[in-house]
Amino acid sequence: MISCQDFITELGNLLDDDVAIGIREQLQAHLAHCNTCQVLYDSTRKTLRIVTESGSFDYPEPIAEPLVSRIMDRIRSGCELPDSASSK
Amino acid sequence: MSFLPETNDDLPSLAIFKRHFGFVPKVFRAQTKRPDLVDSQTKLIDVLLFQKGALTRIQKEFILLVVSGTNNNSYFAALHSKTLQFLGVKPQQSEQITIDYRLANLSEADSALLDFSLKLASQPNGITATDVDLLRDAGFNDEQILEAVLMAGLTHLLNSVQIGLGVEPDFKPRLTLPLKEVNLPADSERQMLERPLTDESVSDDPDVEVVRRVKGGDTDAFEELVRRHGRRVYRSLIGILENAEEAEDALQDCFLKAFQHLPEFEGRARFSTWLVRIAINTGVQRLRGPKNLDTLDDESEDFKPRRIQAWGDNPEDSYSREELRKLVEKEVMKLPVKYRVALMLRDLEELSTEEAANALGLTIPGLKARVLRGRLMLRESMVPYFAKTSAGVRE
Numbered sequence: 001m002i003s004c005q006d007f008i009t010e011l012g013n014l015l016d017d018d019v020a021i022g023i024r025e026q027l028q029a030h031l032a033h034c035n036t037c038q039v040l041y042d043s044t045r046k047t048l049r050i051v052t053e054s055g056s057f058d059y060p061e062p063i064a065e066p067l068v069s070r071i072m073d074r075i076r077s078g079c080e081l082p083d084s085a086s087s088k
Numbered sequence: 089m090s091f092l093p094e095t096n097d098d099l100p101s102l103a104i105f106k107r108h109f110g111f112v113p114k115v116f117r118a119q120t121k122r123p124d125l126v127d128s129q130t131k132l133i134d135v136l137l138f139q140k141g142a143l144t145r146i147q148k149e150f151i152l153l154v155v156s157g158t159n160n161n162s163y164f165a166a167l168h169s170k171t172l173q174f175l176g177v178k179p180q181q182s183e184q185i186t187i188d189y190r191l192a193n194l195s196e197a198d199s200a201l202l203d204f205s206l207k208l209a210s211q212p213n214g215i216t217a218t219d220v221d222l223l224r225d226a227g228f229n230d231e232q233i234l235e236a237v238l239m240a241g242l243t244h245l246l247n248s249v250q251i252g253l254g255v256e257p258d259f260k261p262r263l264t265l266p267l268k269e270v271n272l273p274a275d276s277e278r279q280m281l282e283r284p285l286t287d288e289s290v291s292d293d294p295d296v297e298v299v300r301r302v303k304g305g306d307t308d309a310f311e312e313l314v315r316r317h318g319r320r321v322y323r324s325l326i327g328i329l330e331n332a333e334e335a336e337d338a339l340q341d342c343f344l345k346a347f348q349h350l351p352e353f354e355g356r357a358r359f360s361t362w363l364v365r366i367a368i369n370t371g372v373q374r375l376r377g378p379k380n381l382d383t384l385d386d387e388s389e390d391f392k393p394r395r396i397q398a399w400g401d402n403p404e405d406s407y408s409r410e411e412l413r414k415l416v417e418k419e420v421m422k423l424p425v426k427y428r429v430a431l432m433l434r435d436l437e438e439l440s441t442e443e444a445a446n447a448l449g450l451t452i453p454g455l456k457a458r459v460l461r462g463r464l465m466l467r468e469s470m471v472p473y474f475a476k477t478s479a480g481v482r483e
Contacts (some may be wrong), residue, residue, distance in 0.1 A: 008393070009462075011464075012456050012459060012460035012463065013456070015463070016441070018441075023343060026129075034196060035476050036396050039396050039397065039398050039399075040393055040396060040467075042398070042399060043397075043398075043399045043470075043471070043474070043475075044463055044464065044467045046399055046403060046404075046474065047365035047463065047466055047467040047470050047474075048435055048463065049266055049404075050104050050404050050412060050470070050474075051416050051417065051420070051431075051436060051466065052435055052436065053404075053412075053437070054409075054412050054413050054415075054416040054417075055230065055409070055413050056413050056416040056417045056436060057322070057323045057326050057327070057417060057420075057432065057436060058319065058323075058413075059251065059318055059322045064318060067318065067336060067340065068311060068314050068315060068318065070340060071314055071339075071340050071343045071344065072308075072310070072314070074309060074340070075307060075343075075347050076307060077346065085318075
């Protein structure tokens, strides 16, 4: 029988649906009797869903076109390669 | 114990493992149906690993650990992590070497040795004379370089034997590579295991045609690449820089660098992965002070979730889309930068594990460890917003 720490270690693979059948069975057997890990799994899964569907940090559309133009203008004008010295 | 029955574990050649390890690893006991093959392997292991050679025994064990980690092989990661501990290396350091040896406080020479071994294991077609020269620059002679190459090859052989025969670990793995390869993988997993680390289905890279046109002198075609990937680059940069204005500034630098270095892009990774790697380097260059993606912290410590409280079926329904967007941005930004960037690449940008690992220059286990930590920390911060009640919060 796997422990709660074993379950947490495998949680990322379980969320990514990246576990072999034998391991999945062990994880599900653990979930069946461990309410703590059941809550942890359910809430982490929902966290992922919320994050993925949130549209957070999306590219701000109003500035997209000017940025594209600025980049292409600099490329067409043969600008110098930005290096660490030019970085802030 | 394995897919093939053991027939005889008293083969004379196996005694060498009892001498060095105090036991016979299961991966050899699983091969006793062919004593001649066991003999051949033990002779090679004796000469290459156990006998005094050009590299130290600990350096050879480092190579075994890193190549096994690259192969996502729990069995050998556990076995050689334990072996290093027998040789006097602290458990925390041996585990850190498996996750990401660059954070394990190794000497420059040992880091160079493992850079070479990792590249040989994950990008064998990318090895050139320059890589060997880097080893020479780090102080390694030709005998040592030969041993390093053979150790990486031996590790691949042993990893394949263990996976192919379904041998269970001798020690319980503690890391995030565990258990997976001890069972026959499902078809999708088998495909993943058969691919080298950097193979991201490069053959179907949707940008390959546009990249070819730009390389051929069609500068205007680069605009298409800016439009396709601006969002991804922006997200990578804001995850590092935490400031929209600075992210926009860095985004321009990133695309300029990509354009000017495009002749060096050889298509070994997807263009988008290569671009994200440039974005991350650009962002990291702009970071000042102690904030750094590679800052060593408590990554090797187990993270213990504290707020265990049930959530409703669709807890996000209580918030508008705009509220959710702001909430996620606020809480993601509170994560330490190394976890934040890994999580954003996987869960917001939805890069595959391989793509995100390549973009960040991490092994797959290293990337997985950071993403999991980020997800657990983010979940913890979301509990007050989405749990059914606050009464059951455990502190």
